[in-house]
Amino acid sequence: MIRDILTTFSVSGSEKKVRQLLIESLKDKFDQVCTDCLGNVIAKKGVSQKLLVECGMDSPGIMVVDNSDGQVWFSAFGGLKPKDLIGKKIIFENGFCSEVKYDGEKSDDAKISDLYIDADSTKISIGDFGILNHEFTEDSESYFGYGLKSRAGLLAVYQAVQDVAGDFAVLFSAQKRIGGKGIKAFLGENSFARVITVDALCEKKDGGGAGIVAKDSTAVASVNLRKALEDTAKAKKIDAKTVVSDENFFGSSFLTSGSGADWTGIGVLVEKTEDGKEKLCKKDFENSVRLLKSAIEKLSL
């Protein structure tokens, strides 16, 4: 299942395959699993659901804008930069996979519009979406691959909520990488007293473990909820560190939802390796999963 979660095609606005995977595997474990108009998956346990756990289920990607003369040209979204793409393999929804090319001399000077993929128009059409090929390798300590960052939060939440008891809801949000569209639409109709968002944390922490977010790029976390996570980690002897993050956990959207909510985040540490790959340390990941599981047990009842 880890492989499925990490590698299934899911790009912002086209999350169908991951959505089906989640619905199928969670429907017998939750009291209710449903989707909404934006494509979010919402899973609920219990009756009142004062706690919401959120993670994104989409990856940033590329959109084909021209496919003439045997070459595919594209725009990128969700924060992908030329250096993230040059020489990397892109996989499309139809399974076609090919490498991103750049004919310039200095890759630092490259713009997205300079990059292309060799493919004829019978394989790829204008409007098709692609993502970095999420195939990964692993050793006893870590997973290595491209695009792990966008799936680390999803994987942690998926693992944590499997058998945990409590009265809570999980939002697997769609279109998170293009401005948190799924979150914003969902919060127009729903409100919760407490929210924990789970996403990758790419900043270097002082040591490993799970990250407890004191501040993200949009907001300061609720002190009480953050302290509750810190206390939980301490009580359960979970390796965790409090972090001030420049990443967007959409804290502001949650804090100002309904008549106001307590919010904090759990960051799953993903490091960049020297060859540009992403590294997800299994121990850090396990700590994040344990922290989330313990937090749900403590805060949702």
Place this chain on the structure above:
Amino acid sequence: MLLKRLTEAFGVSGCEAQVRDIITEEIKDCGGNFNVDSMGNLIAFKKAKKENAKTILLSAHMDEVGFIVTDITEDGYLKFATVGGVDPRILISKRVKVNDRCGVIGLKPVHLTTKEERKKTPKEKDLFVDIGAKCKEDAENVVLKGDYFGFDSDYTEFGNMIKAKALDDRVGCLIMIEMLKKEWDVNLVCTFTVQEEVGLRGAKIAAKGICPDFALVIEGTTCNDLTSVPKNLRVTKCGGGAAISILDSASKADKEASGMLINAAEKRNIPWQYKASNAGGNDAGAISLLDGGIKTASISVPCRYIHSPVCVMHKADFDSCKKIVEGFLEDCGGVTDND
């Protein structure tokens, strides 16, 4: 001609009354109801004649980019800031209309500029509007600090093309007016929104609570099919048909809704094209997130030199956009699946 009246009307974001008045006059006898909300959005409703019909929301914005007076100099010139996205490179020597008074955006004469100055684009703060005033007091008889003004540009047809200001989005307004003049087997709601150019503000209020089965945003969009521009940066092609959006910086088009637009075009042999860029955004970004999410798509008329006084569109693209919207409404005319 209605498009001429619509594009020549003044409607900078926040001051859309002239445009709204023209539209109101046009739709008042269409057989529906309409109201204006506190922001100035004009919302028109036309109920289907049959029961259990789908509700379709069409939306186009009335406002255009323009300017606001930030100061009046002692010698009667206007200092200004732009309202909405205006490229400062296009401003020099343009005609503007300031409360019905002609004005021109000026800069010091070429004779007095250095070589270095001529290489740089003047900054907004270095530009001014000359309205022919003798002094500050004289200027204040025409305009006050905080007043809005816009480009002064007439509607002109040349070949198969139309040149006008504010084609973005008076073309959308015109198509919606024409849709309201017809009878449909859907409950038609049309929101003529305000303040799109300054952050999609009107749509957030106008479309709230309507909860349609589908929403269509009808727009004027970027067209960069200029000589020397590589194909992958052209976005749309003038004369290539209406542009259907996939993804832009404000929203991802709902697959079902955009698929229905494509289907409406294909089965009627109406030319269409994708908007092949994720740059820009429109009211779909606000509407798609309302009320828990609304299935929203965008269809646009490609406009060269958009957000300038000389927007240019192809007449055939306007026809294509209108016919696809008509086809979409016809195709939605079946009985709704909802209880």
